[in-house]
Amino acid sequence: MPVSRVQFHDLKDRCVLITGGGSGIGAALVEGFLRQGARVAFVDIDERASRALTERLSGETGIAPQFIHADLRDIEALQAAALKAADVLGAIHVLVNNAARDDRQELDAVSAASWDESQAVNLRHVFFMSQAVAPHMRLSGGGSIVNFSSIAYLLNMGEIPAYATAKAGIVGLTKSLAGKLGPENIRVNAILPGMIVTERQKRLWLDDAAIARMQERQCLKRSLTADDLVGPCLFLASDCSSGMTAQIMIIDGGAL
Numbered sequence: 001m002p003v004s005r006v007q008f009h010d011l012k013d014r015c016v017l018i019t020g021g022g023s024g025i026g027a028a029l030v031e032g033f034l035r036q037g038a039r040v041a042f043v044d045i046d047e048r049a050s051r052a053l054t055e056r057l058s059g060e061t062g063i064a065p066q067f068i069h070a071d072l073r074d075i076e077a078l079q080a081a082a083l084k085a086a087d088v089l090g091a092i093h094v095l096v097n098n099a100a101r102d103d104r105q106e107l108d109a110v111s112a113a114s115w116d117e118s119q120a121v122n123l124r125h126v127f128f129m130s131q132a133v134a135p136h137m138r139l140s141g142g143g144s145i146v147n148f149s150s151i152a153y154l155l156n157m158g159e160i161p162a163y164a165t166a167k168a169g170i171v172g173l174t175k176s177l178a179g180k181l182g183p184e185n186i187r188v189n190a191i192l193p194g195m196i197v198t199e200r201q202k203r204l205w206l207d208d209a210a211i212a213r214m215q216e217r218q219c220l221k222r223s224l225t226a227d228d229l230v231g232p233c234l235f236l237a238s239d240c241s242s243g244m245t246a247q248i249m250i251i252d253g254g255a256l
């Protein structure tokens with residue numbers, strides 16, 4: 001059944017904050033939560049893509065998600081964005097930490113600055129956004145945090161040392177936050193996507209041969225798209241998964 005026809009009734013009117021919601025998987029998540037009747041805000045650095053998404057969704061559904069422009073590498077800007085989201089939406093109950101940037105790097109080209117930059121754009125904000133949103137979740141009696149990691153860190157991919165480190169770190173962080181926040185009824189889980197064929201991935205990294213190689217490896221012989229992540233994320237956000245925390249969910253068509 002297409003995910004647009006599945007309803008998680010408890011998500012109606014839930015306050016949801018999504019990072020990196022302007023394009024790619026994040027945009028599919030913004031749309032997915034909006035179509036559940038949730039109140040959605042998203043943070044992104046890409047003004048043009050985010051405005052276009054907001055306009056399309058408000059035209060199609062009559063409801064606009066709240067776009068908050070911020071650079072998640074800037075912790076003060078991130079904290080201000082979390083406050084703004086809570087002001088606009090009400091107490092946030094669901095946080096999806098999705099933003100990332102999967103730069104490729106040759107071993108010899110990695111510098112201290114590029115390493116720190118990668119951790120800032122891929123890992124650090126996951127902690128600080130969770131820290132900023134946790135007080136709002138306490139106010140609403142609990143919540144669900146969904147962190148986007150990747151199977152990439154399990155595939156021995158030599159060209160992404162800093163990104164792979166960050167994505168592995170997200171799993172450790174997920175489990176630590178789950179331990180800390182569980183007593184307050186805040187659940188923390190991670191999603192590990194496989195190869196998700198988005199426009200950006202096709203533009204930058206994926207040619208037909210790479211897509212064919214991954215399909216050969218997968219049990220499911222089709223390309224996964226951003227929409228394939230929506231159902232799993234809705235499930236982790238919803239009370240349907242209320243006994244589940246500190247876990248990882250792999251959505252890779254059976255590649256691993």
Ligand SMILES: NC(=O)c1ccc[n+]([C@@H]2O[C@H](COP(=O)([O-])OP(=O)(O)OC[C@H]3O[C@@H](n4cnc5c(N)ncnc54)[C@H](O)[C@@H]3O)[C@@H](O)[C@H]2O)c1
Nearest residue numbers: 020023024025044045046071072098099100148150193196
């Ligand atoms: N696409 C894949 O094949 C794939 C595979 C495994 C994991 N993932 C993970 O899924 C998530 C989404 O992936 P995607 O392919 O949609 O990524 P994407 O690069 O297409 O989108 C990321 C979004 O984050 C935003 N963003 C980037 N840096 C930002 C910053 N400093 N501040 C605010 N916003 C910022 C971008 O503008 C963009 O809208 C990521 O965490 C990624 O690591 C993706």
